Amino acid sequence: MTTPRFPLPVLGSSAPVEPQAVDLPDEASFAPGRQPGSDHGYGRSYWRSVEEQLHGEAALPHRDQEFPPGAFDVPKGFARRDFLQLMGASVALAGLTACTEKPVERILAYNKAPDGVVPGNPLHYATAFVQDGLALGVLATSWEGRPVKVEGNPSHPISRGTTGPHAQAELATLYDPFRARVLKERGAGRSWRGFRESMRIRSAAWEKDGGAGLRFLSGPSSSLLVGSLREAIAQRFPKARFHAWSATPRDSVYEGTALAFGRALEPHYVVEKADVILSLDADFLEARPDTVDQNLGFANRREPHHPKGMNRLYVVEPRFSITGGMADHRLRLRSADIEAFTLALAAELGKSVPTLSGYRSPVPLDGERAKFVAAVAKDLAGKRGAALVIPGERQTALTHAVAQAINASLGAIGATLTFTEPAVLDTASGRAGWQALVDDLRAGKVDTLVITAWNPVFTTPGDVDLPGLLKRVPNAVYLGLHDDETSRAVNWFLPAAHPFESWGDARSRDGALSIVQPLIQPLFGGISEAEVLGAFLTDDTKPYNRLKALHASRAKTDFDSEWEVWLANGVVPGTASPAVTPSLQTEKVRAAAAQARPAPAGLELDVVHDYKILDGRYALNSWLQELPDPITKVTWDNVAQFGPGMAKQLGLGNGDLVTLTVSGRSVQVPAWVQPGHADDAVTVSIGYGRKQHTLGVKDADEPVVVGHDVYPLRSAASPWFLTGLEVKKTGRKYPISTTQVTNVTEGRPIALMQSLEEFEKHPEAPEQRSPEKLPGGKELEGRLLPSVQPEVDYSKLPYKWAMAVDMSRCTGCSACVVACQAENNIPVVGKYQVGRGREMQWIRMDRYYSGPAESPEMVSQPMFCQHCETAPCEYVCPVNATVHSDEGLNDMVYNRCIGTRYCSNNCPYKVRHFNYLHWTQDKSQVEKMLMNPDVTVRARGVMEKCTYCVQRIERTRIASRIENRTIGDTELKTACQQVCPTNALTFGSLHDPKTQVSQRHADPRRFDVLHELNTRPRTVYLTKIKNPNPELG
Amino acid sequence: MAAAEHAAAASGADALDAYPLMVGKQDNTTLTGNLLAHVWARPDKGWLLSFMIALSGSGALVLAITVTLVEGIGAWGNNIPVGWAFDITNFVWWIGIGHAGTLISAILFLFQQRWRTAINRFSEAMTIFAVMCAGLFPLLHTGRPWFAYFMFPYPSTLEMWPQFKSPLIWDVFAVSTYFTVSVLFWYLGLIPDLASLRDASKSPIQRKLYGIFALGWRGSGRHWHNYKVGYLLLAGLSTPLVVSVHTIVSFDFAVSLIPGWHTTIFPPYFVAGAVFSGFAMVMSWMVPARHFLGLKHVITMRHLENMNKIILATGMLVSYGYLMEHFIAWYSGNQFEWFVFFNRATGPYKGVYYLMLFCNVLVPQLFWFKYFRTSIPWMFIASIFVNIGMWCERFVIIVTSLHRDFLPAAWDMYYPTWVDITLFLGTIGFFSTCFLLFLKFIPAVAVSEVKELNEELQHRPAPVTVVTGA
Amino acid sequence: MPLFPRWTNTVSRLSGVMLLALPAVAIAGLMIVVRSTWGTKQDRVVVQPIEFDHRHHVGDEGIDCRYCHYTVEKSPYPGLPSTTICMSCHAQVWNKSPLLGLVREYHFKERPIPWNSVHNLPDFVYFNHSIHVNKGVGCVTCHGRVDQMALINQKSPLSMGWCVECHRNPEPHLRPVEFITSMTWQPDPAVDRQKLGAQLAQQYNVHTRISCDACHR
DSSP: OOSOBOOOOOSSOOOOOOOOSSSSOOGGGGOGGGOGGGOSOOSSSSOOOHHHHHHOTTSOOTTOOSSOTTSSSOOOTTTTOOHHHHHHHHHHHTTOGGGSOOOOOEEEOOSSOOTTOBTTBOEEEEEEEEETTEEEEEEEEEETTEEEEEEEOTTSTTTTTOOOHHHHHHHHHHTOTTSOOOOEETTEEOOHHHHHHHHHHHHHHHHHHTTTTEEEEEOOOOOHHHHHHHHHHHHHSTTOEEEEOOSSOOHHHHHHHHHHHSSOOEEEEOGGGOSEEEEESOOTTSOOTTTHHHHHHHHHTTSTTOTTOOOEEEEEESSOOHHHHHOSEEEEOOHHHHHHHHHHHHHHHHTTOGGGTTOOOSSOOOHHHHHHHHHHHHHHHHTTTSEEEEEOTTSOHHHHHHHHHHHHHTTOBTTTEEEEOOSSSOSOOSHHHHHHHHHHHHHTOOSEEEEOSSOHHHHSOTTOOHHHHHHTOSEEEEEESSOOTGGGTSSEEEEBOOGGGSOEEEEOTTOOEEEEOOSSOOTTOOBOHHHHHHTTSSOOOOHHHHHHHHHGGGOSSOHHHHHHHHHHHSSBTTOSOOOBOOOOOHHHHHHHHHTOOOOOOSOEEEEEOBTTTBTTTTTTOHHHHHSOOTTTOEESOOOEEEOHHHHHHHTOOTTEEEEEEETTEEEEEEEEEOTTOOTTEEEEESSOOBOOTTTTOTTOSSOOOBSOOOGGGOOSSSSSEEEOEEEEEEEEEOOOEESOOOOSOTTOSSSOEEEHHHHHHOSSOGGGOOTTBOGGGOBOSSOSSOOSSOOOOGGGSSOOEEEEEETTTOOOOOHHHHHHHHHTTOOOOOHHHHHTTOOOOSOEEEEEEESOSSSOEEEEEEEOOOOOTTOHHHHHOTTOOEEEOTTSOEEEOGGGOOOOOHHHHTOTTOOOEEOOSOTTSSOOHHHHTTSOTTSOOOOTTOEEOOOSSHHHHHHHHHHHHHTTOOOOTTTOOOHHHHHOTTOOEEEEESSSTTSHHHHHHHSTTEEOTTGGGTOOOSEEEEOEEEOOOTTTO | OHHHHHHHIIIIIHHHOSSOSSOSOOOHHHHHHHHHHHHHSOOOHHHHHHHHHHHHHHHHHHHHHHHHHHHOGGGSSOOSSOOOSHHHHHHHHHHHHTHHHHIIIIIHHHTTOGGGHHHHHHHHHHHHHHHHHHHHHHHHTSSOGGGGGGGSOOOOTTOOOOOTTOHHHHHHHHHHHHHHHHHHHHHHHHHHHHHHHHHHOSSHHHHHHHHHHHTTOOOOHHHHHHHHHHHHHHHHHHHHHHHHHHHHHHHHHHTSOSTTTOOTTHHHHHHHHHHHHHHHHHHHHHHHHHHHTTOTTTSOHHHHHHHHHHHHHHHHHHHHHHHHHHHHHHHHOOHHHHHHHHHHHHSTTHHHHHHHHIIIIIGGGGGGSHHHHTOHHHHHHHHHHHHHHHHHHHHIIIIIHHHTOSOGGGOOOOOOOHHHHHHHHHHHHHHHHHHHHHHHHSOSSOHHHHHHHHHHHHSSSOHHHHHHHO | OOSSOTHHHHHHHHHHHHHHHHHHHHHHHHHHHHHSHHHHTTTOOOOOSSOOOHIIIIIISOOOHHHHSTTTTTSSSOOOOOHHHHHHHHTTTTTTOGGGHHHHHHHHTTOOOEEEOSSOOOTTOOOOHHHHHHTTBOHHHHHOOGGGOSSOOOOSOOOHHHHHHHHHSOGGGBOOGGGTTOSSOOOOTTSOHHHHHHHHHHHHTOOOOOSGGGTOO
16 A cells, blocks of 8 residues: 555544435435535546535436446437537537537635545545455545545455455445435335334333344344344343344354354365365355455465465366366266265265264265265375365255364364354354244234345245235334335335445454444435444444444553554454364264265256355446356356256257246246256356346336346255256247357467476476577577567666466456456446447456366466557557557557557457447446546547556556655556455566566466467466376376 | 550451440541430439439438447447458448549550540549548548547647558548549549530530539640640559559558458459459449440440450459468468468358359359350349459458457457448448439540540541550 | 630639638648637636635745645645635634635635636546656746736646657756745756756656656556
């Protein structure tokens, strides 16, 4: 961080703006201009126009489209016709631009400048991004009180400066103009005070019966503040009950540890120390708040030069996951068979490891699987103390217990695996978490239900009729960001404040406590969970004061000063939970294992959370919707993934609409042929098929539904997989927009992959030669081919920017794609335009398969502007709009571009993107607040591409030049490099041989994509190295 | 030498050739009469009908242009990787068609091919209209046409200059020069005829109107002398252009590094293709024109057959181009290069590819046989096919090379939208509109030259030789 | 009787000349217009909501620019004085003056003063004040004698050419940073301007760039 970090000045605490008791609140009262937190505007110039300031024009017109024009529908002829533009065009053509007088720009200065704010320089605030109760420390870049970018917090133990895609896209949710603004009782606008009043009246009755009819349903939370509030409520109403619900529960983790060690524990897999890793359907490389740290640990061991050597990863899973893509050996198996597989493994190990004797698989494994088990067992047993078995959240408690038993017996605990007490308050957030509530609802025992969990009506399994049950609840309250399915099933709806708008706290997986501080005043006067719970107490202290009071005891010396430090650092020191060394209940586990029954045969339905929109909570987040799925590359949709064999058998192709029926409930989903997918299983991801995209859009043509809702297929008893699936072809096709049509490299040396063995034999495969080198790495004078580009002498300049991508590390998680989108104001174009090949993301995460379709190997190759030294795009541009900078950047000058698209045609990497339509017009004022003022917002008809985050380079350069020093290696990071959880991307100057990027450029694995074209790219790639087990080879 | 050679051509050629350059015994009066007749005649139903159709085509063009300017290029089917599609295909196609005119009027003139005289006016007009259609696309295909003036080298307050390495800049100059010279050449040739129109016109308005454009031509000896010299100079000036323009257009592709574009054979191959398509287009228009305008006695089978011979010759050149492209692609051992040609024949656009081969390679072979060379319906159909084939060629070169280039992950498909198609058909409509107007108001045949030819055919030495010899 | 009267000869000749002359004149005219002060909007009068007089504050009172434009050394933007800064003096002096009525009103209503911007760079130009001020480019160099302006107006063309010329040869425009805000500083006539500039450039490690990304991002 070059700029100093400040805690947010506490002027105007996050008390919600009280909406008036009218149908629509006075818009002016929401004008961000009125709120100190969000003072000053949007776009390039940070001043906001005076009209807006005075008349609160910024209040967000509710007719704004959430998605950019043409997001879903074909551009209808003259839908966006703009004759002024046409006139302007003709005038300009006449060369009379000087005649079109621009209106005078207004400059609004502060009335009273907030301390610490230097207009034009962003500040960075430490806060936390919370997902299902687990915190990830983040830093928010804020321009005059307007957060525009989220980055990982380097001093946070889990984040270490990186995040996954969700944290990056969170701001798009914060500035979502469709967020609910009105507090309603049965659809009629009410005030927050009115709500508290009615609760106060009811509480009289609860005090009599101890709140017997009072129920709370929340998402899993690790907030100590929420915890304390719950306690307080429990004290006041002893009979009140708290339940937790999440569509993606981690229950089996805790049930498993409970079975294995007698009490629920949080496992922490120290992947970096493991030489051999077995993943039992565990997607531990998906960058989520509970796994971000494991990414880096894993990636460090994928370097062949790592002192402790490369690790080896075995994956057993039904679908093809990110983790499966990184596997050295992958066995596709129905989820239902994985339990048996685990037991078979235990049995196999039992031969050599006494503590594991007595296990047996309910079903004998056939040839291939038996061979796999044997090999894995041998490998694991050979690496005692450095072996690790990771069971997946989708797996049964027994699988977890046995897996932990194996870990314990292989001496993993304390070495590659540590345990702590769970950080989350609600270790049961699945069926166990809320079955009791459902029973009470059925019995009609509940008179008041307060829902703070995300949209349970949408996320409940098909066999629970929550809307029906809610009808019986006289007083149901729902706190939500959006006016969604649940809000229409309750009588009190409270618009929620975004976590970035309210005070709170949260703990990360290892227990480290972070204070969640608001980055901006509630844009729509939302209410935080803490405030809602507070409404059930007698004292209405502000959450901010409760928070300080709650943590006052943690201070060693002076609380107030330490508090400031905690806020600044984002982590409260010494709060990480101590590791516990539990003792394995060998007999219990063995007994439970003996009860294991063979899984019923037949086709299996696998339900997974979506890589992009999770359980649907990001369904309205256009950044994530447009993000290509890391594996399928599908945007704006979910698909039913079939194994190649099954697809052939059923005669299915991509986009064939099929009816999936399981235990009487059926939905229609488009089919997708997924290489490497188990043939006896079908995978669908939840969260799609929401119908509220057009909520509040009065003049919408029709409700827009994205994807297909598969929650109805889920069952409360077994949420993750069900056997007995029936598939029927409807004979109809469904259009799917993917960003990659061809999945193989056509035998071209583009994305290179080698086995460790080959690599050690001859580190420099011939096709890895970079153009400056001859076989054997001898330097070649001059060039292989002549070029029309003038030779630039970079030696005179202080920097020679370059990038390097280590494909051994890259998992393809696509966090970089979203980070780039957020940093560079990249527009969203919508499903239809993506289908027409007009997606705008500057990073294209290329994904290639090799080998047989049944068990392919996957390689992900982030592809973005290579900043070629002899760039083919430069000499063909007729107007010099793309030229070479003195430091080797390939500059793209938007305002000079006339849009001939010749540069893109001549770009062999096809990494340039063209504004075919005016993506950025018709943006609402809130959406504009999301724009990075340091980057030009591109207009229609200009080309754009990766700039190496030139705005960051220039800011850092100017800062360093003012101090008369040079830029340090770690000082300057591009957005993609900053976010990358595996440190696969490095950026820096090649002049300094010590920089990481220089070292990677010198690495024997380095190769230049399409070097034979003599483009001499500044972005180079490092071969992906795999470490297969010879026995399985 | 010129004289001798000419004499040989005049006498010998006539003797050998089955078809005369001119049917029947003509004198200046009859020629003036029947060659200008169609100007004076009232437009008949056929003309009006075809004009209406053409005009509606132009209307469609205006609509498509408006949509493009208002919506942006997004109204077309273009995407990444296919940044150019119909737009540049049409551009190259029209420019190609524009080549016949100058070739006939300039090169054949310098070679003293006497059969050119009856058809040069006709084909020059076509050149001009074709180049007008072509010029539309480079401007329209830019994302921000209102900034297209950035392409011109002028001292701006930005202190920025165009990228002179870019073939698109070369295009700007090549095409504009070609257009200017063609217009001058055409107009110069028109002057004597405009004068005779002036003198023959009945009403004073017509008389004045033609009078203005006739620039006071009196047909004095001095006039004729200057005229001849000027004509010769312009002919000399435009001869290199015939070759240069399409060479430079081909550089748009040859200079890039896209497999299927980056080929040294492009310049000759494109020029041949241009002449090929140009003659085909002339043929498609001349066959009906000579019929309806009663020009059969001056545009004889001799002319038509000669043109068919040229179509055959250039067609063979084009076929050779295809052959070489494929051979080099295979011989180079460059997998990217080879894949492009493999993909053309087997990929999603193979239909267009085979249509191209049929029209440009097979159809011209007909003209090996005198029967087809001299059969009006056959040559008309063939010429239509060649026009289609040459459009397909440009589409194949542009789209199939782009849609699957180097990185398979970036591959995608291109589908035209209604705007793309309307733009293309619209230009055809606009072209036809101009052409029909030309046929109505201006003698379709260079009357003065034909008269001269007539003189020449009767007694020697022909005045032409005197001038050219001088 | 001739078809056309005699005078038409002149007309035809003239029209011939026009045909060539008109385009030439038109193009030349446009180039002159965009370079004219009207084209560059130099010396254009921009009326401000409050009659703030730089002549008085800078000239007479000699207040340093940085007192009000307080972020000019550390931010891309010079920073406009918050109303509090105005009031820091005008709470004491002229605190009854009707001229300052609006200022007081904005201050107490907690509304920002809607100044009209005079120096408008296009949104795609990222000019950074701090680096220029720190490397010895004085305020007066671009903004002119502010101390003599009743109403601020644009003194420099602010065209790209104008920027680039200085970036190609900054030396003549450099001055010692201690005089950065001085309106009247003149180099000692004894020393050669170019030499002085070169020496300052050396001292401040001035390194102007003319790559596009220096200003366009």
